[in-house]
Amino acid sequence: MRRNIINIYKFIKEYYYIILSPFVIIGFFLAYFNNQIEKEDIKENLNITYGKIYGSSSIYKKYSKRNFRYEFTFRGKLYTGTSTGYITDGVKEGGIYKVEFSKEDPKHNRMIFDVEYEQKLIFDQNGQITDTTYVHKGQKIQNKIKEIIEEYEFKTNNIKN
Incomplete structure (x- = not known):
């Protein structure tokens, strides 16, 4: 035996x-x-929202390619996911990107790293948050430049009059 x-x-x-x-x-x-x-x-069952990256880990022996962990909310519930992206493309922790997910099963999701967004809070007269929108990060800079130019044009027009 x-x-x-x-x-x-x-x-x-x-x-x-x-x-x-x-x-x-x-x-x-x-x-x-x-x-x-x-x-x-x-x-x-495509639905789109925005998610925030909260962590990452390198993929074996590929220093630029990483698995990014992110979270997003749908119908008041927090969901998490992982997607692969590149540090060389500017993807980093804290970044906000679009998330495609199934509205039937939000656990099925993926983050799209093509454009980074920035959160913009909208307040009412009492200072309470009424809505949250997301703008293209580059668009926010363009809007700021446009505001500066408009303010400059206003000042120059007042000087002429």
Whole structure:
């Protein structure tokens, strides 16, 4: 009996990769099909919001490519997700980007890193927040420059009169 156990142990030790291979292959197929199902769900039930990056981790031996962790809210509930992006594209923690997700299952989501946004709070007369909008980060700078130019033009027109 003891000899059989030792022989089984030696066999497993020598051929463990053959025993584990089917499990690894099945795992890859399940991950692939789950990813495809998630993509189709997002495509069929598409909703868009904005999310904020709160953390990241490097992808093995790729210093520029990172997995970014983000959060967003939908119907008052907080959801999280991860998407892959590049530091060289200016993606960083604290950045706000669009998030595409399934309105049927918001756990199916992905962040789009093409344009960074900035949160803009809208206040009422009493100083209470009434709404939140998001503007293209570059657009905010353009709007500020436009305001400065308009103020300058107003001053120069007053001087002429």
